[in-house]
Amino acid sequence: MDCGTCDSADPVQMVKPEVIDVNLTISEMAKNMLADAFGDDRSHALLVGVLSGGCSGYMYDLQIVESTDQDCQELSVDGFRVLVPKASSHLLDGIEIDYVEKLMGGGFKINNPNADSSCGCGESFS
């Protein structure tokens, strides 16, 4: 097998979506839950990202982080530091981060106007 590791083969040109200045909102319920999670230490940030996979092709990735090596936009939303990876900004502009209290399937939810469809559990979208 010739793997072309001496750069004799050109890399496939990847689709690089346009980076968008993201606007997002956080519901009252989600703010309360985030305030509990962060406590008084606001040095950490809420990372809102997208990974491939899930029933619908994209999955939300929500983490509380100190920092990240991803190239991100940093937003300040209602006193919270929010990081949005530039690579997935086109999928996250206009989202609302909500929190749903249910015994099953409760927790943080993303309401996304860019999603054509999402799977039943709400974790993935397309």
Added chain:
Amino acid sequence: MPILPAVVGSLFPEVASLPIAALLDASLTLWRGKDVLQFIDGLSTNKVTELKSGQLIRTIFTDSNAKIIDCVTLFHMGEFVVTAGHLPFLEKLLKHTSRRILGQDVSITDITQLNELFIEFDCTNDSADIGSFSSEGEITRGNISGNMSLIVSSKGNGPSNLENFEIFNLWRINNKVPWHGYEITNSFHPFACGLEELVHQQKGCYIGQEILARMHSRGKQGKILSQVDTLTCKPSSITTMGETQSLAIIRC
């Protein structure tokens, strides 16, 4: 079953007499980056995250209707992963995957033009060797099933004395083996073309998974791959035509 002519190229001593056919419409891509296996796992039917260097696995990328985008063989080469697929489906596969890479560490290089692919068939691979591959110089031979091995060689270094592809098709009909561009196409889901073993039932979600899981749990899959009588089967159902027997995907 027809007797296959004795032939062919000698890559390794033990396979010297086995038939080999050239795969002229195969693709080969090199995938590099620490997120590659997780990325492919999230978009295809088989569980590939545990693949180790020296191992291979077959998996299927499906769309939201669970129809096949491409069925690929992944070779874990240590530093990177090489995928063998079907060239006519490559553009669609790259479009499907590349827009989902986002910020993940995955890059893809098309190395089809540097290599040639062959299928060795009618072999008897030990069950312990299925899913492994070995390399000798410019040639890599991977055991993809109990009776087929995929051979990848650098351009111009492949085996000689090849079988006509029609002999491979005849063998496929007799052994009910689906193949790219015949049964494995964008018109069918993996169960319909007899690729149940490539659909992992316990892995996490991927595009098309809900439909396949529902078919599996209800035991209903609509159409199945069948060996049929060429003269009596509806011609439009035939996927691989043989003189007396053919392969067809028909309602069960």
